[in-house]
Amino acid sequence: xxxxxxxxxxxxxxINKMKDLSNVVSIEVDAGSEGQRVDNFLMRVCKGxxxxxxxxxxxxxxxxxNSRRVDATYRLQPxxxxxxxxxxxxxxxxxxxxxxxxxVVFEDDALLVVxxxxxxxxxxxxxxxxxxxxQMRAARPQLRFLELAHRLDRETSGLLVLVKKRSALTAxxxxxxxxxxxxxxxxxxxxxxRNDKQRVDLPLKKFLTQSGERRVSVDREGRESQTVFRKKxxxxxxxxxxxELLTGRxxxxxVHLTHLGxxxxxxxxxxxxxxxxxxxxxxLKRMFLHAGDIEFVHPLSxxxxxxxxxxxEDLSRFLDSLES
Numbered sequence: 009x010x011x012x013x014x015x016x017x018x019x020x021x022x023i024n025k026m027k028d029l030s031n032v033v034s035i036e037v038d039a040g041s042e043g044q045r046v047d048n049f050l051m052r053v054c055k056g057x058x059x060x061x062x063x064x065x066x067x068x069x070x071x072x073x074n075s076r077r078v079d080a081t082y083r084l085q086p087x088x089x090x091x092x093x094x095x096x097x098x099x100x101x102x103x104x105x106x107x108x109x110x111x112v113v114f115e116d117d118a119l120l121v122v123x124x125x126x127x128x129x130x131x132x133x134x135x136x137x138x139x140x141x142x143q144m145r146a147a148r149p150q151l152r153f154l155e156l157a158h159r160l161d162r163e164t165s166g167l168l169v170l171v172k173k174r175s176a177l178t179a180x181x182x183x184x185x186x187x188x189x190x191x192x193x194x195x196x197x198x199x200x201x202r203n204d205k206q207r208v209d210l211p212l213k214k215f216l217t218q219s220g221e222r223r224v225s226v227d228r229e230g231r232e233s234q235t236v237f238r239k240k241x242x243x244x245x246x247x248x249x250x251x252e253l254l255t256g257r258x259x260x261x262x263v264h265l266t267h268l269g270x271x272x273x274x275x276x277x278x279x280x281x282x283x284x285x286x287x288x289x290x291x292l293k294r295m296f297l298h299a300g301d302i303e304f305v306h307p308l309s310x311x312x313x314x315x316x317x318x319x320x321e322d323l324s325r326f327l328d329s330l331e332s
Contacts, residue, residue, distance in 0.1 A: 037088040043178035046073065047080035050092070057095055059132070065093055083181070108143030113167060113315050118176040118308050120144075120154070123317045126165040126294045130156055144170060158184060158256065163276070165320050166193070166299025171307075179307035184256060190303040193251045193261060194240070194319060196296035196327070197270040198280055201239050201247035208235045208264050212257045223277070224259040226267045233257045235264050243330040246273065261297065272297055292326045 041049055050062045050071065069077040070093040073084070084090070110122035122140070124130070129139035141156050148154065157169040157180045171177040183189050213230030217223055234254035241248050247270070251261045262278045265271060271279040273287055274295040284292075303314045319327070 031094055033092045035090045035092065037084045037086055037090060039086045040174060041084050042086050042174075043083050043181050045080065046071065046078055046082045046084055046090070049084055049090070054092065054095065061095065065095070105138045105142045105146045107147035108140065109147050110140065110144070110168075113317060114313065118171065118173045119306070119313075120170040120172060121302075121315055122168050122170065124160055124165060124168040124299075125320070126163050126322075129162045130159050130168060140168065141170065157181070160299055161259070161262075161295075161297070163274075163295040164193075164297045164299060165323075167191075167302045167315055167317055168299070169302070173308070176307040180304070183304055183307065187254060188304065190301070191253045191256075191299065192301040193253070194248065194298045194300050194323075195251055195261060195265070196243070196246050196248050196273045196323075197265055198246060198273060198283060199270045200242060200245070201237070201249060201270060203237075204239050206237045208237065208268065209233070210264055210267060212260060212263055214258060222258075224257070224263045226263060231255075231257060233260050233264070235261060237265075243327065246330060248327070262295075290326070291322075291329060293322070296323055296326070298323060 035053065037049075044052075047062060047066060050066070051057070051059060054062065063080060065071050066078070066080050071078070072091040073082060073088050075089075075091075110124060112120065113123055114121040122144075124140060131139040131141045141154065145151070145154050151172055153172055153174060155171050155177055157171050157177060160166065160168055169180070171180060180189070210226045210233060211228060211230035212224050212233040213227035214222060214224050232255060236252040236254060238250045238252070239247060240250055251265075253260060259278070262272055262275055266275070266278040271283075272295055273279070274284055274292050275297075276284065276295065279295070298319055300319070301314075301316050303312070305311070306313050318324070
């Protein structure tokens with residue numbers, strides 16, 4: 009059994025030595041974890057602890073950074089002291105993660121940008137054993153480091169950025185926080201959108217349903233959330249919009265549009281469920297949301313990176329059916 013250390017130790021030492029977490033452990037963050045979200049740090053350090061339990065101990069304040077409560081989005085700095093409460097590690101059965109190679113849109117020594125299909129989770133958790141990141145690691149075992157730079161909802165298709173170097177990840181995370189990464193989506197909404205361009209500034213707050221499922225709503229006490237919508241074209245009783253994220257909150261586009269009375273076609277969390285059933289019979293089997301464009305400065309070379317992927321065939325085919 010691993011005993012509580014008498015002094016702070018590095019995360020690498022903890023990972024190498026820890027057999028369980030039956031005592032309180034204090035970890036001093038080293039430079040290798042700079043800028044990493046505390047939830048991702050805990051899941052890396054606490055191998056074998058279910059993701060749901062990691063979020064529970066964060067929610068209830070059992071995890072402390074420098075003796076203070078933090079939420080899951082807190083980004084660690086070198087020298088931070090992370091208190092991890094007692095936890096038993098379940099005996100893990102070795103699971104084989106099938107390798108997955110997705111269409112590569114851009115790749116160099118630091119970055120790997122892929123075109124993610126709808127229906128594929130970006131990581132394991134919430135009933136999903138594995139996602140893009142675990143499968144890409146299995147497909148490329150020669151890479152010593154591979155992490156997600158950002159996330160896409162499971163049903164959202166399009167550009168997903170993975171990073172091969174910690175320094176690149178830290179720099180890209182800073183660019184995302186500071187609004188220096190431009191991300192634009194295409195989405196089809198119910199209703200006739202009037203304005204050619206509309207900036208929406210509505211704060212969003214996360215909450216849990218009675219069944220324990222994560223949801224987001226517009227709330228004056230929520231976090232600042234801004235989206236710029238541009239009208240592309242009207243299609244019968246629908247409108248095709250582009251959505252540019254000025255902030256990157258969970259479910260931001262979906263919740264902003266539903267709150268305004270323009271739910272995304274096929275959205276099974278915030279959409280018009282009766283309409284979704286009708287649309288499914290007409291060929292739309294998923295949420296109509298596609299991450300088509302991304303622009304940023306390369307975190308290491310400083311060069312401009314501009315990437316675009318077209319609508320997948322299923323969404324293009326559905327648009328054609330509306331126009332016919």
